[in-house]
Amino acid sequence: MSESSSNNLEQAKQAGKYIRTIRSFVKREGRLTKGQAAALEKCWATMGLEHKDGMLDLAAVFGNSNDVVLEIGFGMGKSLVEMAKNAPQLNFIGIEVHRPGVGACLMDADAAGITNLRVFEHDAVEVLADCIADNSLSTLQLFFPDPWHKKRHHKRRIVQPDFVEKLRSKLKIGGVFHMATDWENYAEHMLEVMQSAEKFKNQSTSNDYVPRPETRPLTKFEQRGHRLGHGVWDLMFARTN
Numbered sequence: 243m244s245e246s247s248s249n250n251l252e253q254a255k256q257a258g259k260y261i262r263t264i265r266s267f268v269k270r271e272g273r274l275t276k277g278q279a280a281a282l283e284k285c286w287a288t289m290g291l292e293h294k295d296g297m298l299d300l301a302a303v304f305g306n307s308n309d310v311v312l313e314i315g316f317g318m319g320k321s322l323v324e325m326a327k328n329a330p331q332l333n334f335i336g337i338e339v340h341r342p343g344v345g346a347c348l349m350d351a352d353a354a355g356i357t358n359l360r361v362f363e364h365d366a367v368e369v370l371a372d373c374i375a376d377n378s379l380s381t382l383q384l385f386f387p388d389p390w391h392k393k394r395h396h397k398r399r400i401v402q403p404d405f406v407e408k409l410r411s412k413l414k415i416g417g418v419f420h421m422a423t424d425w426e427n428y429a430e431h432m433l434e435v436m437q438s439a440e441k442f443k444n445q446s447t448s449n450d451y452v453p454r455p456e457t458r459p460l461t462k463f464e465q466r467g468h469r470l471g472h473g474v475w476d477l478m479f480a481r482t483n
């Protein structure tokens with residue numbers, strides 16, 4: 243959290259106000275496998291980024307000024323590592339709250355020998371606010387975010403008008419926010435939020451969804467879904483201003 247937002251929160255608490263922070267995740271403790279623990283131990287110094295270190299100088303982090311792709315909630319990191327491996331001309335930052343997922347991602351990244359990936363183990367909402375400069379990202383990725391199926395939980399969905407407005411400021415002009423989901427009701431929600439968001443242009447020629455771009459690896463989970471006749475919806479919106 244930035245100093246000013248944490249001060250505001252502190253002041254509000256002292257004034258006796260009840261501040262409710264709705265999060266898009268529930269922290270599951272989950273045990274680390276030996277491999278994940280070893281990868282965290284071995285790779286954190288080179289690939290780990292800390293929220294408490296504040297605003298990043300991306301060129302210094304990566305040692306170059308290549309375009310930066312940031313992924314929110316990468317799960318076990320399979321598709322993120324594959325994308326980073328396939329695109330050495332780009333830099334990648336992944337954010338995930340689930341520690342075993344971070345460990346798994348580092349394990350795969352280490353095995354693949356990639357140097358263009360860094361990861362945070364932290365809430366993406368806070369990382370974006372406090373560590374990522376405005377106008378700095380070429381792409382933002384959000385693949386299969388928790389759909390929060392029940393209506394009374396929809397407020398926990400990470401795609402909300404306020405959040406999207408904040409995301410826009412982190413993209414360069416022309417930069418793209420790419421979402422994918424296998425939950426139709428969430429796809430419709432994403433589309434509705436994005437159509438109401440200002441200064442974004444839908445990249446879909448039919449003004450709704452785009453075909454899965456080749457750059458987004460097809461996961462096993464998705465292949466299985468296709469076999470079972472389940473749908474997947476990709477949405478891409480570019481920042482216009």
Ligand SMILES: C[S@@+](CC[C@H](N)C(=O)[O-])C[C@H]1O[C@@H](n2cnc3c(N)ncnc32)[C@H](O)[C@@H]1O
Pocket residue numbers: 266267314315316317318337338339340343364365366367384385386387388389400
């Ligand atoms: C349904 S999983 C999908 C994972 C992965 N993107 C995939 O396609 O397999 C959603 C992930 O987002 C993570 N997540 C949810 N909210 C988050 C937040 N605010 N910051 C970071 N990670 C978050 C969860 O921990 C979970 O691993």
